[in-house]
Amino acid sequence: MEVTLLLLDKASPSESDHELLDPFVSLAEFSVSPPGGFRDHPHRGFESVTYMLQGGIIYQDFNGHKGTIHEGDVQWVTAGRGIIHSEMPDEEVNNGIQLWINLSSSDKMIKPKNKVISSTGIPRAEKDGAEVKVIAGDSMGVQSPFYTKTPIMFLDFTLEPRAHTHQTIPESWTAFAYVIQGDEGVFSSSDSSTVKAHNVVVFGTGDGVSVWNTSSSRPLRFLLIAGEPIGEPVVQHGPFVMNSQAEIDMTIGDYRNAKNGFEMAKYWRSE
Structure with a gap:
């Protein structure tokens, strides 16, 4: 396995990391x-x-x-x-x-x-060699029917060789891309260096992201993910994400004692 x-899934992620990618x-x-x-x-x-x-x-x-x-x-x-x-x-x-x-x-x-x-229920759009699957949010005039508690967009783009796309993003939102396939994608600026597969690109402030596939033979596939910052303290302990250490301590106690949402922990086991 x-x-x-x-991104932030570390033993002790810093407060500044959480603020950057909130x-x-x-x-x-x-x-x-x-x-x-x-x-x-x-x-x-x-x-x-x-x-x-x-x-x-x-x-x-x-x-x-x-x-x-x-x-x-x-x-x-x-x-x-x-x-x-x-x-x-x-x-x-x-x-x-x-x-x-x-x-x-x-x-x-x-x-x-x-x-x-x-897969068949995810809206899609295509234009000028760019295809997008709209998992959350909207792109190319297509909107996902799925409501997210924290406002985000989650888009799966595929660009054919030499294709280009531009995605509008609210200026106050945090945005990043993760490259799934292709080593010749250029993000946000035509004179930027290319980004290889399995790398993350974190964007600065702005109201949109432009992406070019500079390859002449291979498609570029990437996820474009953006969300509205919450602006609250974050304390993560393994599988729990709360606002303070006291809340983490309470959560661990709730889980161990099977209460406050974890009542079924006493009885339930997966097959």
Whole structure:
């Protein structure tokens, strides 16, 4: 099992890191095969987006949700006040992206939710050699029907060789791109250096991002992700994302004592 951690998912992420990438907590590209997997584990205080690039993940949680997220599908989990779930490999090779998005202090203890969007249900648009899948937000006149608690956009772009695209982003939002495929993408400025696959580009302030695929033969595929900053303190401890150490301590106590959202921890085990 391999997991590449790309943003803030560190043992002790600094306050300045969280401020820089607010409202995002972490981005991970994972590759998992049997008998590996992510067995029963808890979460609280944020939302996660799992986007499958290859294979599938079998999901179960203590609220009765169960199913397989296949290639091209998206699963959006609002952990809220507490959830325990498992994510296990469906095929021999299973690759995907998982993004953690912070929740505001007023939403951290909301009821958990789980929504799966099938590949065929994701809106798409295409223009001048640029194709986009609109998982959240809007692009090329197409809008995702999915509502996100923390306002974000999550766009999967593919640019044909020599193609170019421009995406409008609210000026106050945090924005970054993650390159999935292609080593000759240029982001925001025509005289910038190219960005290779499996790298993150974090953008400064501005109301949009321009991207060129300078390759003459290979497509460029990247995720463009942006969100409205929350502007609150962030304390992360493993699977919990709260506003203070006291809230982290309370969350650990709630999980150990199976209360305040973790009541099913006493009884539930995944199959």
